[in-house]
Amino acid sequence: MGMPINNAVSIQCPDSIAVAPFGWMLGKPYPPKAGATAYRNTATAFWQEHLFDPGPGGEVEVLWVTYNDASQAIDRLEVHHLTQQAVVPLIGEIIQVVALSDGEGAPDLATVRAFHLSPGVGICMHAGVWHATRTIGPEATCLMLTRRSTTVDLIGHLANAHPARETSLRDIQQIHMTR
Numbered sequence: 559m560g561m562p563i564n565n566a567v568s569i570q571c572p573d574s575i576a577v578a579p580f581g582w583m584l585g586k587p588y589p590p591k592a593g594a595t596a597y598r599n600t601a602t603a604f605w606q607e608h609l610f611d612p613g614p615g616g617e618v619e620v621l622w623v624t625y626n627d628a629s630q631a632i633d634r635l636e637v638h639h640l641t642q643q644a645v646v647p648l649i650g651e652i653i654q655v656v657a658l659s660d661g662e663g664a665p666d667l668a669t670v671r672a673f674h675l676s677p678g679v680g681i682c683m684h685a686g687v688w689h690a691t692r693t694i695g696p697e698a699t700c701l702m703l704t705r706r707s708t709t710v711d712l713i714g715h716l717a718n719a720h721p722a723r724e725t726s727l728r729d730i731q732q733i734h735m736t737r
Contacts, residue, residue, distance in 0.1 A: 565732060565733050565734060566733065566734050566735070566736050567670045567671065567672045567733055567734075567735055567736070568737070569653055569673070569735050570671065570672065570673060570674065571673070572674070572675065572681060574586070577673065579658060579669070580656040580671065580683055581656075581682045581687060582608050582682045583679070584607055584644060584680035585607075585646070585679035586607065588603055589605055594606070608644070608682050610642055612642070612704070612705040613640035613641045614640075616640060616705040616707060617706040618703060618704075618706070619703070619704055619705065620702070620703060621701075621702040621703075622701065622702075623645070623699070623700045623701075623702045624698070624699050624700075625652055625691050625692070625693045625698045625699075625700065626697045626698075628692060628693045628694065628695065630692070630734055630735045630736075631734055631735075632655050632670075632690050632692070632732065632733045632734075632735070633729060634690065634729050634730065635655070635665050635688040635689060635690050635728055636688065636726065636728075637659070637665075637686060637687065637688045637689070637725065637728075638685060638686075638704070638705070638724060639685060639686065639724055639725070639726070640705060640707075640708060640724050641685050641705035642682055642684060642685055642703075643683050643703065643708075644680055644682035644701075644704075645675070645680055645681060645683075645691065645700050645701075646678070646680030646700060647675050647676060647700050648678075648699050648700060648701055649677065649698060650694070650695055650697055650699060651675065651676050651694040652675050652692065652693055652698045652700065653673065653674055653693075653694065654675055654681050654689065655671070655673075655689060655690040655691070655733075655735070656670070656672075656688065657669050657670045657688040657689070658687065658688070659686055659687075659688065663726075664728065665688040665730055667730060667731070667733065672735050680701075688728070692735070705724070707724060708725060711723055711725060
């Protein structure tokens with residue numbers, strides 16, 4: 559498994575190109591090109607941002623998530639095997655840490671990236687992308703899209719020590735985020 563240089567990862571602002579290996583950037587401006595699924599008049603504007611895929615047989619769930627860990631160290635990552643997962647800060651700012659999997663399905667620490675997300679700018683991660691979330695400040699409230707059964711599975715694991723089937727959690731050698 560590759561390691562980041564000096565176990566440090568630089569926090570960066572997201573853009574479509576930097577986020578692409580891990581998923582999709584959310585919060586892009588109104589599309590300028592003709593033919594986009596979009597509408598604008600003097601009272602409103604709306605446009606297609608992303609078609610969310612909860613995986614075969616999955617139901618999309620909207621979660622309200624409060625994060626309150628502002629530490630700059632990451633020593634555990636999680637991955638969801640079946641579903642994409644989107645996180646968009648609404649109140650407060652977060653750092654979304656992401657990593658690809660190596661050939662054995664473990665986090666490839668050489669691919670770790672950390673994106674600074676402000677309210678209204680989010681990321682939708684591919685299924686199979688390892689991740690962790692930290693706050694900037696004491697607390698952040700986010701909207702999350704995920705798969706209903708993944709939430710139930712994760713709660714059963716975290717609250718009752720049931721085996722997790724749709725999610726894996728992995729302790730890693732500590733990574734420090736830098737600005």
